[in-house]
Amino acid sequence: MKNTQLIIGFVLLFLVNGYSQSNNTDCKSEVDNLKKELTTKDNIIVSQNEKMDKLEKDIEYYKETLNLISSKISTKDNDVILKINSVVGNSNSGVVNINGILINKGAVRPVQGQKAYATDPQGNGIMSYKLKIGGLSRVDKVLKDVPTKFTIELEQIVEGTPMLASLIIDFYTRSGYNKDKLSATFKNLNIKWE
Structure with a gap:
Protein backbone atom coordinates (compact mmCIF):
# COMPACT_ATOMS: atom_id res chain seq x y z
CA MET A 1 0.00 0.00 0.00
CA LYS A 2 2.83 2.35 0.84
CA ASN A 3 4.56 1.52 -2.42
CA THR A 4 1.38 2.14 -4.38
CA GLN A 5 0.89 5.51 -2.75
CA LEU A 6 4.52 6.32 -3.39
CA ILE A 7 4.22 5.35 -7.07
CA ILE A 8 0.98 7.35 -7.46
CA GLY A 9 2.68 10.35 -5.80
CA PHE A 10 5.66 10.14 -8.24
CA VAL A 11 3.31 9.83 -11.21
CA LEU A 12 1.30 12.84 -10.06
CA LEU A 13 4.48 14.82 -9.40
CA PHE A 14 5.78 13.91 -12.85
CA LEU A 15 2.51 14.90 -14.55
CA VAL A 16 2.24 18.20 -12.66
CA ASN A 17 5.89 19.01 -13.33
CA GLY A 18 5.61 18.11 -17.01
CA TYR A 19 2.36 20.07 -17.38
CA SER A 20 3.80 23.12 -15.66
CA GLN A 21 6.92 23.05 -17.86
CA SER A 22 4.92 22.91 -21.06
CA ASN A 23 2.62 25.62 -19.70
CA ASN A 24 5.70 27.74 -18.82
CA THR A 25 7.01 27.40 -22.38
CA ASP A 26 3.62 28.45 -23.73
CA CYS A 27 3.63 31.49 -21.42
CA LYS A 28 7.12 32.52 -22.55
CA SER A 29 6.06 32.18 -26.18
CA GLU A 30 2.92 34.20 -25.53
CA VAL A 31 4.92 36.92 -23.71
CA ASP A 32 7.37 37.11 -26.64
CA ASN A 33 4.47 37.44 -29.08
CA LEU A 34 2.89 40.18 -26.96
CA LYS A 35 6.23 42.03 -26.78
CA LYS A 36 6.51 41.92 -30.58
CA GLU A 37 2.93 43.14 -30.92
CA LEU A 38 3.60 45.95 -28.44
CA THR A 39 6.72 47.03 -30.37
CA THR A 40 4.73 47.02 -33.62
CA LYS A 41 1.94 49.11 -32.07
CA ASP A 42 4.48 51.52 -30.55
CA ASN A 43 5.96 52.02 -34.02
CA ILE A 44 2.48 52.65 -35.42
CA ILE A 45 1.81 55.22 -32.67
CA VAL A 46 5.11 57.01 -33.41
CA SER A 47 4.30 57.05 -37.13
CA GLN A 48 0.77 58.37 -36.52
CA ASN A 49 2.10 61.07 -34.16
CA GLU A 50 4.55 62.20 -36.86
CA LYS A 51 1.70 62.35 -39.38
CA MET A 52 -0.43 64.35 -36.93
CA ASP A 53 2.43 66.81 -36.33
CA LYS A 54 2.82 67.32 -40.07
CA LEU A 55 -0.92 67.79 -40.52
CA GLU A 56 -1.01 70.33 -37.67
CA LYS A 57 1.79 72.30 -39.39
CA ASP A 58 -0.14 72.12 -42.68
CA ILE A 59 -3.30 73.35 -40.96
CA GLU A 60 -1.40 76.26 -39.39
CA TYR A 61 0.07 77.13 -42.81
CA TYR A 62 -3.38 77.09 -44.45
CA LYS A 63 -4.87 79.20 -41.63
CA GLU A 64 -2.14 81.79 -42.15
CA THR A 65 -2.73 81.68 -45.91
CA LEU A 66 -6.46 82.16 -45.41
CA ASN A 67 -5.79 85.16 -43.15
CA LEU A 68 -3.50 86.65 -45.79
CA ILE A 69 -6.02 86.29 -48.58
CA SER A 70 -9.07 87.39 -46.60
CA SER A 71 -7.66 90.66 -45.25
CA LYS A 72 -10.17 93.50 -45.13
CA ILE A 73 -7.51 96.23 -45.54
CA SER A 74 -7.03 96.33 -49.31
CA THR A 75 -6.71 98.57 -52.33
CA LYS A 76 -6.36 98.08 -56.08
CA ASP A 77 -4.12 99.70 -58.68
CA ASN A 78 -3.38 98.64 -62.30
CA ASP A 79 -5.15 95.28 -62.00
CA VAL A 80 -3.25 94.44 -58.83
CA ILE A 81 -4.90 94.02 -55.43
CA LEU A 82 -2.74 94.86 -52.42
CA LYS A 83 -3.77 93.77 -48.91
CA ILE A 84 -2.23 94.49 -45.51
CA ASN A 85 -2.37 91.59 -43.06
CA SER A 86 -0.27 92.64 -40.09
CA VAL A 87 1.56 95.65 -38.73
CA VAL A 88 3.80 94.50 -35.89
CA GLY A 89 6.27 96.64 -33.96
CA VAL A 96 7.76 97.95 -37.53
CA ASN A 97 7.24 95.04 -39.92
CA ILE A 98 4.32 95.16 -42.31
CA ASN A 99 3.15 91.99 -44.04
CA GLY A 100 0.77 91.96 -46.95
CA ILE A 101 -0.21 90.17 -50.07
CA LEU A 102 -0.22 91.22 -53.71
CA ILE A 103 -2.62 89.54 -56.16
CA ASN A 104 -2.12 90.23 -59.85
CA LYS A 105 -5.45 90.22 -61.71
CA GLY A 106 -3.94 91.23 -65.06
CA ALA A 107 -1.19 89.92 -67.32
CA VAL A 108 1.98 88.31 -66.01
CA ARG A 109 4.36 91.08 -64.97
CA PRO A 110 7.60 91.71 -63.11
CA VAL A 111 7.30 93.58 -59.81
CA GLN A 112 10.02 95.23 -57.76
CA GLY A 113 9.71 97.10 -54.49
CA GLN A 114 10.60 100.79 -54.77
CA LYS A 115 9.79 102.54 -51.49
CA ALA A 116 7.31 102.91 -48.67
CA TYR A 117 6.47 106.14 -46.95
CA ALA A 118 4.55 106.16 -43.67
CA THR A 119 3.36 108.94 -41.40
CA ASP A 120 2.46 108.63 -37.74
CA PRO A 121 -0.51 110.47 -36.15
CA GLN A 122 1.75 113.44 -35.28
CA GLY A 123 2.77 113.86 -38.93
CA ASN A 124 6.31 112.43 -38.62
CA GLY A 125 7.38 110.76 -41.86
CA ILE A 126 9.31 107.50 -42.19
CA MET A 127 10.78 106.43 -45.54
CA SER A 128 11.84 102.86 -46.20
CA TYR A 129 13.42 101.11 -49.13
CA LYS A 130 13.25 97.70 -47.42
CA LEU A 131 10.49 96.12 -49.50
CA LYS A 132 10.54 92.44 -50.34
CA ILE A 133 8.21 90.57 -52.65
CA GLY A 134 8.03 86.82 -52.15
CA GLY A 135 11.15 87.16 -49.97
CA LEU A 136 13.09 88.82 -52.83
CA SER A 137 13.69 92.39 -53.90
CA ARG A 138 12.29 91.62 -57.37
CA VAL A 139 10.01 88.96 -58.82
CA ASP A 140 10.31 88.58 -62.60
CA LYS A 141 6.94 86.95 -63.14
CA VAL A 142 4.02 87.63 -60.86
CA LEU A 143 1.40 85.28 -62.23
CA LYS A 144 -2.27 86.09 -62.58
CA ASP A 145 -4.41 85.23 -59.52
CA VAL A 146 -1.44 83.83 -57.57
CA PRO A 147 -1.01 85.57 -54.19
CA THR A 148 2.51 86.89 -53.57
CA LYS A 149 3.55 87.97 -50.10
CA PHE A 150 5.28 91.31 -49.56
CA THR A 151 7.00 92.72 -46.49
CA ILE A 152 8.05 96.23 -45.52
CA GLU A 153 10.39 97.16 -42.70
CA LEU A 154 10.05 100.62 -41.19
CA GLU A 155 12.77 101.83 -38.83
CA GLN A 156 12.96 104.80 -36.45
CA ILE A 157 9.35 104.72 -35.36
CA VAL A 158 8.72 106.01 -31.86
CA GLU A 159 7.88 103.04 -29.66
CA GLY A 160 4.28 102.97 -28.58
CA THR A 161 3.02 104.83 -31.65
CA PRO A 162 -0.48 103.36 -31.81
CA MET A 163 -0.96 103.53 -35.55
CA LEU A 164 0.31 104.63 -38.91
CA ALA A 165 -1.90 107.47 -40.13
CA SER A 166 -0.93 106.63 -43.70
CA LEU A 167 1.24 104.22 -45.63
CA ILE A 168 2.09 104.74 -49.30
CA ILE A 169 3.78 101.84 -51.08
CA ASP A 170 5.35 102.15 -54.52
CA PHE A 171 6.42 99.26 -56.73
CA TYR A 172 8.10 99.23 -60.13
CA THR A 173 6.35 97.05 -62.66
CA ARG A 174 6.03 96.58 -66.37
CA SER A 175 2.93 95.80 -68.35
CA GLY A 176 4.08 94.53 -71.73
CA TYR A 177 6.83 96.91 -72.88
CA ASN A 178 5.53 99.88 -70.91
CA LYS A 179 7.16 100.70 -67.60
CA ASP A 180 4.56 101.32 -64.99
CA LYS A 181 4.18 101.95 -61.30
CA LEU A 182 1.99 100.29 -58.75
CA SER A 183 1.01 102.52 -55.90
CA ALA A 184 -1.09 101.71 -52.87
CA THR A 185 -2.25 104.00 -50.08
CA PHE A 186 -3.48 102.70 -46.74
CA LYS A 187 -4.79 104.76 -43.82
CA ASN A 188 -5.08 104.19 -40.07
CA LEU A 189 -3.08 100.98 -39.71
CA ASN A 190 -2.98 99.91 -36.07
CA ILE A 191 0.44 98.77 -34.82
CA LYS A 192 0.64 95.74 -32.56
CA TRP A 193 3.72 96.14 -30.34
CA GLU A 194 5.48 93.02 -29.11
Missing part, protein backbone atom coordinates in the same frame (compact mmCIF):
# COMPACT_ATOMS: atom_id res chain seq x y z
CA ASN A 90 9.30 95.37 -32.04
CA SER A 91 9.43 97.15 -28.65
CA ASN A 92 13.19 96.65 -28.32
CA SER A 93 14.30 97.97 -31.70
CA GLY A 94 11.43 100.27 -32.70
CA VAL A 95 11.22 98.49 -36.06
Whole structure:
Protein backbone atom coordinates (compact mmCIF):
# COMPACT_ATOMS: atom_id res chain seq x y z
CA MET A 1 0.00 0.00 0.00
CA LYS A 2 2.83 2.35 0.84
CA ASN A 3 4.56 1.52 -2.42
CA THR A 4 1.38 2.14 -4.38
CA GLN A 5 0.89 5.51 -2.75
CA LEU A 6 4.52 6.32 -3.39
CA ILE A 7 4.22 5.35 -7.07
CA ILE A 8 0.98 7.35 -7.46
CA GLY A 9 2.68 10.35 -5.80
CA PHE A 10 5.66 10.14 -8.24
CA VAL A 11 3.31 9.83 -11.21
CA LEU A 12 1.30 12.84 -10.06
CA LEU A 13 4.48 14.82 -9.40
CA PHE A 14 5.78 13.91 -12.85
CA LEU A 15 2.51 14.90 -14.55
CA VAL A 16 2.24 18.20 -12.66
CA ASN A 17 5.89 19.01 -13.33
CA GLY A 18 5.61 18.11 -17.01
CA TYR A 19 2.36 20.07 -17.38
CA SER A 20 3.80 23.12 -15.66
CA GLN A 21 6.92 23.05 -17.86
CA SER A 22 4.92 22.91 -21.06
CA ASN A 23 2.62 25.62 -19.70
CA ASN A 24 5.70 27.74 -18.82
CA THR A 25 7.01 27.40 -22.38
CA ASP A 26 3.62 28.45 -23.73
CA CYS A 27 3.63 31.49 -21.42
CA LYS A 28 7.12 32.52 -22.55
CA SER A 29 6.06 32.18 -26.18
CA GLU A 30 2.92 34.20 -25.53
CA VAL A 31 4.92 36.92 -23.71
CA ASP A 32 7.37 37.11 -26.64
CA ASN A 33 4.47 37.44 -29.08
CA LEU A 34 2.89 40.18 -26.96
CA LYS A 35 6.23 42.03 -26.78
CA LYS A 36 6.51 41.92 -30.58
CA GLU A 37 2.93 43.14 -30.92
CA LEU A 38 3.60 45.95 -28.44
CA THR A 39 6.72 47.03 -30.37
CA THR A 40 4.73 47.02 -33.62
CA LYS A 41 1.94 49.11 -32.07
CA ASP A 42 4.48 51.52 -30.55
CA ASN A 43 5.96 52.02 -34.02
CA ILE A 44 2.48 52.65 -35.42
CA ILE A 45 1.81 55.22 -32.67
CA VAL A 46 5.11 57.01 -33.41
CA SER A 47 4.30 57.05 -37.13
CA GLN A 48 0.77 58.37 -36.52
CA ASN A 49 2.10 61.07 -34.16
CA GLU A 50 4.55 62.20 -36.86
CA LYS A 51 1.70 62.35 -39.38
CA MET A 52 -0.43 64.35 -36.93
CA ASP A 53 2.43 66.81 -36.33
CA LYS A 54 2.82 67.32 -40.07
CA LEU A 55 -0.92 67.79 -40.52
CA GLU A 56 -1.01 70.33 -37.67
CA LYS A 57 1.79 72.30 -39.39
CA ASP A 58 -0.14 72.12 -42.68
CA ILE A 59 -3.30 73.35 -40.96
CA GLU A 60 -1.40 76.26 -39.39
CA TYR A 61 0.07 77.13 -42.81
CA TYR A 62 -3.38 77.09 -44.45
CA LYS A 63 -4.87 79.20 -41.63
CA GLU A 64 -2.14 81.79 -42.15
CA THR A 65 -2.73 81.68 -45.91
CA LEU A 66 -6.46 82.16 -45.41
CA ASN A 67 -5.79 85.16 -43.15
CA LEU A 68 -3.50 86.65 -45.79
CA ILE A 69 -6.02 86.29 -48.58
CA SER A 70 -9.07 87.39 -46.60
CA SER A 71 -7.66 90.66 -45.25
CA LYS A 72 -10.17 93.50 -45.13
CA ILE A 73 -7.51 96.23 -45.54
CA SER A 74 -7.03 96.33 -49.31
CA THR A 75 -6.71 98.57 -52.33
CA LYS A 76 -6.36 98.08 -56.08
CA ASP A 77 -4.12 99.70 -58.68
CA ASN A 78 -3.38 98.64 -62.30
CA ASP A 79 -5.15 95.28 -62.00
CA VAL A 80 -3.25 94.44 -58.83
CA ILE A 81 -4.90 94.02 -55.43
CA LEU A 82 -2.74 94.86 -52.42
CA LYS A 83 -3.77 93.77 -48.91
CA ILE A 84 -2.23 94.49 -45.51
CA ASN A 85 -2.37 91.59 -43.06
CA SER A 86 -0.27 92.64 -40.09
CA VAL A 87 1.56 95.65 -38.73
CA VAL A 88 3.80 94.50 -35.89
CA GLY A 89 6.27 96.64 -33.96
CA ASN A 90 9.30 95.37 -32.04
CA SER A 91 9.43 97.15 -28.65
CA ASN A 92 13.19 96.65 -28.32
CA SER A 93 14.30 97.97 -31.70
CA GLY A 94 11.43 100.27 -32.70
CA VAL A 95 11.22 98.49 -36.06
CA VAL A 96 7.76 97.95 -37.53
CA ASN A 97 7.24 95.04 -39.92
CA ILE A 98 4.32 95.16 -42.31
CA ASN A 99 3.15 91.99 -44.04
CA GLY A 100 0.77 91.96 -46.95
CA ILE A 101 -0.21 90.17 -50.07
CA LEU A 102 -0.22 91.22 -53.71
CA ILE A 103 -2.62 89.54 -56.16
CA ASN A 104 -2.12 90.23 -59.85
CA LYS A 105 -5.45 90.22 -61.71
CA GLY A 106 -3.94 91.23 -65.06
CA ALA A 107 -1.19 89.92 -67.32
CA VAL A 108 1.98 88.31 -66.01
CA ARG A 109 4.36 91.08 -64.97
CA PRO A 110 7.60 91.71 -63.11
CA VAL A 111 7.30 93.58 -59.81
CA GLN A 112 10.02 95.23 -57.76
CA GLY A 113 9.71 97.10 -54.49
CA GLN A 114 10.60 100.79 -54.77
CA LYS A 115 9.79 102.54 -51.49
CA ALA A 116 7.31 102.91 -48.67
CA TYR A 117 6.47 106.14 -46.95
CA ALA A 118 4.55 106.16 -43.67
CA THR A 119 3.36 108.94 -41.40
CA ASP A 120 2.46 108.63 -37.74
CA PRO A 121 -0.51 110.47 -36.15
CA GLN A 122 1.75 113.44 -35.28
CA GLY A 123 2.77 113.86 -38.93
CA ASN A 124 6.31 112.43 -38.62
CA GLY A 125 7.38 110.76 -41.86
CA ILE A 126 9.31 107.50 -42.19
CA MET A 127 10.78 106.43 -45.54
CA SER A 128 11.84 102.86 -46.20
CA TYR A 129 13.42 101.11 -49.13
CA LYS A 130 13.25 97.70 -47.42
CA LEU A 131 10.49 96.12 -49.50
CA LYS A 132 10.54 92.44 -50.34
CA ILE A 133 8.21 90.57 -52.65
CA GLY A 134 8.03 86.82 -52.15
CA GLY A 135 11.15 87.16 -49.97
CA LEU A 136 13.09 88.82 -52.83
CA SER A 137 13.69 92.39 -53.90
CA ARG A 138 12.29 91.62 -57.37
CA VAL A 139 10.01 88.96 -58.82
CA ASP A 140 10.31 88.58 -62.60
CA LYS A 141 6.94 86.95 -63.14
CA VAL A 142 4.02 87.63 -60.86
CA LEU A 143 1.40 85.28 -62.23
CA LYS A 144 -2.27 86.09 -62.58
CA ASP A 145 -4.41 85.23 -59.52
CA VAL A 146 -1.44 83.83 -57.57
CA PRO A 147 -1.01 85.57 -54.19
CA THR A 148 2.51 86.89 -53.57
CA LYS A 149 3.55 87.97 -50.10
CA PHE A 150 5.28 91.31 -49.56
CA THR A 151 7.00 92.72 -46.49
CA ILE A 152 8.05 96.23 -45.52
CA GLU A 153 10.39 97.16 -42.70
CA LEU A 154 10.05 100.62 -41.19
CA GLU A 155 12.77 101.83 -38.83
CA GLN A 156 12.96 104.80 -36.45
CA ILE A 157 9.35 104.72 -35.36
CA VAL A 158 8.72 106.01 -31.86
CA GLU A 159 7.88 103.04 -29.66
CA GLY A 160 4.28 102.97 -28.58
CA THR A 161 3.02 104.83 -31.65
CA PRO A 162 -0.48 103.36 -31.81
CA MET A 163 -0.96 103.53 -35.55
CA LEU A 164 0.31 104.63 -38.91
CA ALA A 165 -1.90 107.47 -40.13
CA SER A 166 -0.93 106.63 -43.70
CA LEU A 167 1.24 104.22 -45.63
CA ILE A 168 2.09 104.74 -49.30
CA ILE A 169 3.78 101.84 -51.08
CA ASP A 170 5.35 102.15 -54.52
CA PHE A 171 6.42 99.26 -56.73
CA TYR A 172 8.10 99.23 -60.13
CA THR A 173 6.35 97.05 -62.66
CA ARG A 174 6.03 96.58 -66.37
CA SER A 175 2.93 95.80 -68.35
CA GLY A 176 4.08 94.53 -71.73
CA TYR A 177 6.83 96.91 -72.88
CA ASN A 178 5.53 99.88 -70.91
CA LYS A 179 7.16 100.70 -67.60
CA ASP A 180 4.56 101.32 -64.99
CA LYS A 181 4.18 101.95 -61.30
CA LEU A 182 1.99 100.29 -58.75
CA SER A 183 1.01 102.52 -55.90
CA ALA A 184 -1.09 101.71 -52.87
CA THR A 185 -2.25 104.00 -50.08
CA PHE A 186 -3.48 102.70 -46.74
CA LYS A 187 -4.79 104.76 -43.82
CA ASN A 188 -5.08 104.19 -40.07
CA LEU A 189 -3.08 100.98 -39.71
CA ASN A 190 -2.98 99.91 -36.07
CA ILE A 191 0.44 98.77 -34.82
CA LYS A 192 0.64 95.74 -32.56
CA TRP A 193 3.72 96.14 -30.34
CA GLU A 194 5.48 93.02 -29.11
